[in-house]
Amino acid sequence: MNGNKKQVKVAILDLYEGVANQGMRCIREILNQYSETQALDLEVKEFEVRIEKQVPGLDHDIYISSGGPGSPLDTEGMEWEKVYFDWLKRIEKYNANEGNQQKKQVFFICHSFQLVCRHYKIADVTRRKSTAFGVFPIHTSSSAENEPIFEGLKDPFYAVDSRDFQVIQPHQNTLKKMGASILAIEKARPHVAYERAVMAIRFNDNMIGTQFHPEADAIGMSRYLQTEEKKKTVIENHGIEKWRSMIEHLNDPDKIMSTYAHILPNFLNTALSRL
Numbered sequence: 373m374n375g376n377k378k379q380v381k382v383a384i385l386d387l388y389e390g391v392a393n394q395g396m397r398c399i400r401e402i403l404n405q406y407s408e409t410q411a412l413d414l415e416v417k418e419f420e421v422r423i424e425k426q427v428p429g430l431d432h433d434i435y436i437s438s439g440g441p442g443s444p445l446d447t448e449g450m451e452w453e454k455v456y457f458d459w460l461k462r463i464e465k466y467n468a469n470e471g472n473q474q475k476k477q478v479f480f481i482c483h484s485f486q487l488v489c490r491h492y493k494i495a496d497v498t499r500r501k502s503t504a505f506g507v508f509p510i511h512t513s514s515s516a517e518n519e520p521i522f523e524g525l526k527d528p529f530y531a532v533d534s535r536d537f538q539v540i541q542p543h544q545n546t547l548k549k550m551g552a553s554i555l556a557i558e559k560a561r562p563h564v565a566y567e568r569a570v571m572a573i574r575f576n577d578n579m580i581g582t583q584f585h586p587e588a589d590a591i592g593m594s595r596y597l598q599t600e601e602k603k604k605t606v607i608e609n610h611g612i613e614k615w616r617s618m619i620e621h622l623n624d625p626d627k628i629m630s631t632y633a634h635i636l637p638n639f640l641n642t643a644l645s646r647l
Contacts, residue, residue, distance in 0.1 A: 377413040380644065383428035384418045385456070387440035387483050394596055395439045395481070398587035402636050410644075422452045427459035430466055430476065434643045436636075439482030439585060444490060444497055444537055457491060467578050477643035479636070480581030485573075486537055488581060494552060495542040495570055504533045505610055507621035507628060508559050510571050510584060515553040521580060521638040528559070530627035531571075532588035538569040539583055551576055558583075578646075586635035594622040 384399055400416070407414040419426040428435065447453050467475045480488050490497045509528035516522050522529070542554055556572035571583045596602055597618055606615045621627045 379413040381432040382416045382434045383432040385437040387438050389422040391441045425452045425455045435478045437480045437484035444486035475578045478579040485581035489539045494546045495539045500538050508533045510556050512556050516555040520642045524634045531584035531631050533584045540567045589632050590622045590628045
């Protein structure tokens, strides 16, 4: 370890269940880039939650819980979920202890976000009528005006969205009791009679999550979508225009590049300021 660098311990909870993905690569790259630019000694450890039932202890400063495949409803009661929510309860108990001045900071992404919304019963988690897949505008709420993770982003900002499920119909009384606030919702769709999904929530001072993928990087995602196998899959499932649109949005510096450069780095900035 370089003695001139501040050491920070980060845990990544991997919920991808061994399925090939871009999410873990992107999270690793953001942490590597952040470590270099901030001259930090980031000690990063990964935990395979769904297969190995691994979760971190309380010896980390920052926790990032990933996206993942499948239904956030069908796994309720499974052993790995029990282990996962036991970890969450330990974090809550630690942060609630006034004697622990340095609180544990947690970020939930997509599948993790859906699981936690279901766990806290702060909204309905349901299957979408059709898969959301692409680069879409995200609109911030009035509660996000002073939210540091959105600092430097426009309203709306753009993000990669890839999901078959959604968080809708927030339960306002539960949110209020928790001290939680909705930070962002999905784009308006006036041509369909469906409620706009919740896209980001601050659960409390130390926990926040997004329905979208803030970790998605433009260059890596663009290369990935242009591989023959992935291009074929996207075109078969969503059409050639969707594929072209994604490539175009990924190459726009005001869209995914901006989201990648701001949200998780802003979260890390905020987390470090509280350590």
